[in-house]
Amino acid sequence: MIRPGSTLGILGGGQLGRMIAMAAAQLGLRTHIYSPDAGSPAFDVAAEHTLAAYEDEAALIRFAKAVDAVTYEFENVPSATAATLSAHTQLAPNARALAVAQDRLVEKSFIADLGIPVAPFAAVANEAELDEALSRIGRPCVLKTRRFGYDGKGQAMIRPETEPGEAWRAVGSAPSILEGFVPFEREASVVAARTASGDFAAYDLCANEHRNHILDITRVPAGVSARTEQQAVDIARAIADALDYVGVLAVEMFLVTGDGGERLVVNEIAPRVHNSGHWTLGGAATSQFEQHVRAVCGWPLGETRRLGRVEMQNLIDHDVDAWERILTEPGAHLHLYGKAEARAGRKMGHVTRIFAETT
Amino acid sequence: MIRPGSTLGILGGGQLGRMIAMAAAQLGLRTHIYSPDAGSPAFDVAAEHTLAAYEDEAALIRFAKAVDAVTYEFENVPSATAATLSAHTQLAPNARALAVAQDRLVEKSFIADLGIPVAPFAAVANEAELDEALSRIGRPCVLKTRRFGYDGKGQAMIRPETEPGEAWRAVGSAPSILEGFVPFEREASVVAARTASGDFAAYDLCANEHRNHILDITRVPAGVSARTEQQAVDIARAIADALDYVGVLAVEMFLVTGDGGERLVVNEIAPRVHNSGHWTLGGAATSQFEQHVRAVCGWPLGETRRLGRVEMQNLIDHDVDAWERILTEPGAHLHLYGKAEARAGRKMGHVTRIFAETT
Numbered sequence: 001m002i003r004p005g006s007t008l009g010i011l012g013g014g015q016l017g018r019m020i021a022m023a024a025a026q027l028g029l030r031t032h033i034y035s036p037d038a039g040s041p042a043f044d045v046a047a048e049h050t051l052a053a054y055e056d057e058a059a060l061i062r063f064a065k066a067v068d069a070v071t072y073e074f075e076n077v078p079s080a081t082a083a084t085l086s087a088h089t090q091l092a093p094n095a096r097a098l099a100v101a102q103d104r105l106v107e108k109s110f111i112a113d114l115g116i117p118v119a120p121f122a123a124v125a126n127e128a129e130l131d132e133a134l135s136r137i138g139r140p141c142v143l144k145t146r147r148f149g150y151d152g153k154g155q156a157m158i159r160p161e162t163e164p165g166e167a168w169r170a171v172g173s174a175p176s177i178l179e180g181f182v183p184f185e186r187e188a189s190v191v192a193a194r195t196a197s198g199d200f201a202a203y204d205l206c207a208n209e210h211r212n213h214i215l216d217i218t219r220v221p222a223g224v225s226a227r228t229e230q231q232a233v234d235i236a237r238a239i240a241d242a243l244d245y246v247g248v249l250a251v252e253m254f255l256v257t258g259d260g261g262e263r264l265v266v267n268e269i270a271p272r273v274h275n276s277g278h279w280t281l282g283g284a285a286t287s288q289f290e291q292h293v294r295a296v297c298g299w300p301l302g303e304t305r306r307l308g309r310v311e312m313q314n315l316i317d318h319d320v321d322a323w324e325r326i327l328t329e330p331g332a333h334l335h336l337y338g339k340a341e342a343r344a345g346r347k348m349g350h351v352t353r354i355f356a357e358t359t
Numbered sequence: 360m361i362r363p364g365s366t367l368g369i370l371g372g373g374q375l376g377r378m379i380a381m382a383a384a385q386l387g388l389r390t391h392i393y394s395p396d397a398g399s400p401a402f403d404v405a406a407e408h409t410l411a412a413y414e415d416e417a418a419l420i421r422f423a424k425a426v427d428a429v430t431y432e433f434e435n436v437p438s439a440t441a442a443t444l445s446a447h448t449q450l451a452p453n454a455r456a457l458a459v460a461q462d463r464l465v466e467k468s469f470i471a472d473l474g475i476p477v478a479p480f481a482a483v484a485n486e487a488e489l490d491e492a493l494s495r496i497g498r499p500c501v502l503k504t505r506r507f508g509y510d511g512k513g514q515a516m517i518r519p520e521t522e523p524g525e526a527w528r529a530v531g532s533a534p535s536i537l538e539g540f541v542p543f544e545r546e547a548s549v550v551a552a553r554t555a556s557g558d559f560a561a562y563d564l565c566a567n568e569h570r571n572h573i574l575d576i577t578r579v580p581a582g583v584s585a586r587t588e589q590q591a592v593d594i595a596r597a598i599a600d601a602l603d604y605v606g607v608l609a610v611e612m613f614l615v616t617g618d619g620g621e622r623l624v625v626n627e628i629a630p631r632v633h634n635s636g637h638w639t640l641g642g643a644a645t646s647q648f649e650q651h652v653r654a655v656c657g658w659p660l661g662e663t664r665r666l667g668r669v670e671m672q673n674l675i676d677h678d679v680d681a682w683e684r685i686l687t688e689p690g691a692h693l694h695l696y697g698k699a700e701a702r703a704g705r706k707m708g709h710v711t712r713i714f715a716e717t718t
Binding site for chain 2: 004046047305334335336338
């Protein structure tokens with residue numbers, strides 16, 4: 001077990017690493033950030049940092065030896081990087097979680113094999129396979145690269161009139177997956193944590209609104225039935241157990257309504273703290289960042305109780321110019337990430353608003 | 360005005376500086392800690408640090424030029440240090456607040472001149488003056504050094520049987536103040552903030568219990584009448600206004616009951632965030648640390664609303680060994696300061712417990 005006073009290594013220097021580092025410090029841990037980006041906002045709140053490429057094996061080994069455990073803030077940690085770190089220290093979440101989350105085809109197959117509903121999907125390695133997959137899945141559907149897609153990047157919608165070759169070129173002719181379009185009523189996510197001994201705790205289901213494919217607003221509660229809420233938690237638990245997962249994970253889902261009922265379809269897994277869990281910082285008894293640190297260190301999980309009705313709004317690009325007005329707003333909690341300059345699509349901070357529950 | 364992205368300098372590297380630095384980071388500021396102690400826990404959460412003596416003028420000037428504003432975590436900042444910093448950057452709270460808080464005689468006179476009740480007091484420069492003061496103040500009373508006393512250090516109780524010379528030697532024969540003993544029912548404090556434009560916001564009055572002269576437990580609400588609560592806030596405001604104060608300050612008071620009423624007697628001022636305000640971190644809408652940063656940066660003050668009935672317990676020395684049990688306690692918020700080793704009287708962390716209000 002990691003004790004207070006130990007050093008937690010964090011791979012990645014963005015806002016997620018920064019907020020993990022601050023939660024770790026609150027619990028008496030030292031932190032050491034590893035990032036190839038000299039302007040990493042997490043460097044500013046950590047005891048140590050290593051500025052090196054994720055492929056720099058010597059730097060990785062020095063880093064692993066300087067810390068007591070390593071976690072990460074992003075799912076695209078190269079498998080060789082994970083292997084090097086795992087050979088010299090404990091890495092959580094594990095390499096399996098990374099492998100599953102990094103490849104949409106592996107991920108969808110893994111989830112479907114657990115008996116959890118996903119969109120119909122087919123592997124697409126070339127244009128000929130795309131035609132074949134299209135005839136099976138039908139339109140509308142979405143072509144997504146198997147790897148490195150996020151915030152809508154590496155995706156192409158295929159509508160009745162879309163020329164398949166155009167979609168294929170739009171995703172860079174890369175190995176892809178074709179997914180049937182899910183006519184969702186809402187996007188939702190569950191943020192949950194699991195420890196090495198199998199303890200599990202989930203936060204309430206969140207409803208997520210996106211703008212230009214980037215998370216804009218998270219609302220909790222999500223406004224679904226108690227049965228759907230429970231199903232969402234069961235899904236997260238089944239996934240976490242199957243991965244022997246340690247840490248916080250997020251499961252993104254589509255909520256489909258119709259035929260008088262609600263149905264959840266899993267979209268993807270994020271093996272890390274997640275933007276849709278930022279509301280827990282101030283909005284829940286334990287933040288997702290503290291919860292992640294507790295799980296990674298082998299400590300007991302904290303209470304996930306919600307403290308009210310919560311709304312989290314991302315401050316993207318020039319949204320952040322409103323910081324001073326937000327500071328005057330009663331009950332609004334401003335979080336800024338310390339990034340040097342605003343730019344299109346860049347997450348500069350977020351604001352959490354907590355309201356007394358009216359049920 | 361200091362904008363997000365600016366650098367806040369903090370003099371002092373203990374837990375108060377550490378928690379100010381974390382609040383500043385949450386608001387998008389960089390921090391730079393100045394401390395003569397290589398093991399400063401605040402270094403671990405700051406972007407930069409300077410390891411130098413408070414008397415090192417060249418280091419102070421470099422520090423002042425590297426930051427956009429300076430604040431401090433302790434009231435014994437040497438006046439020469441404050442003067443050097445003020446000449447090169449903005450210092451808040453101001454040098455006047457330091458001068459008043461550093462000398463018990465100046466402090467008591469200042470407070471009494473505002474028409475605020477204090478214990479009867481007299482200056483004592485030598486043993487002869489002590490005898491004279493004793494005849495005026497009466498026994499029991501307390502002899503306190505004018506400067507550098509904290510956590511009960513530099514104090515000697517004079518009871519009916521005490522030999523005055525013994526008390527004089529116990530305080531190191533240093534310039535002192537003799538204070539009449541206040542037969543208090545409870546110790547209390549108000550933590551409040553004031554901005555340069557005169558905005559003021561106070562947290563609810565706290566009741567404080569000490570163990571071996573060190574704060575043990577703070578409870579809020581303090582369980583006093585609404586009138587006493589308002590008086591406490593009025594006192595804090597009068598003091599802050601008179602000092603043209605910028606930042607968070609704490610006013611320590613004695614609550615005296617009897618003759619069917621409650622009465623407040625001010626004991627001392629701390630021109631900084633204060634241990635009795637730690638409950639606000641998680642227990643109030645805005646923590647005292649965020650509030651201090653807002654005030655120092657010229658930003659609007661945050662809401663001081665309490666989120667429930669709150670108890671804050673200091674973890675002193677080996678109290679901290681209970682960290683793992685505390686982590687399992689629902690609703691308990693653990694804060695550890697990252698200090699290397701526990702020792703007698705050392706504040707290692709604190710735990711805040713928030714309960715639903717039952718009125």
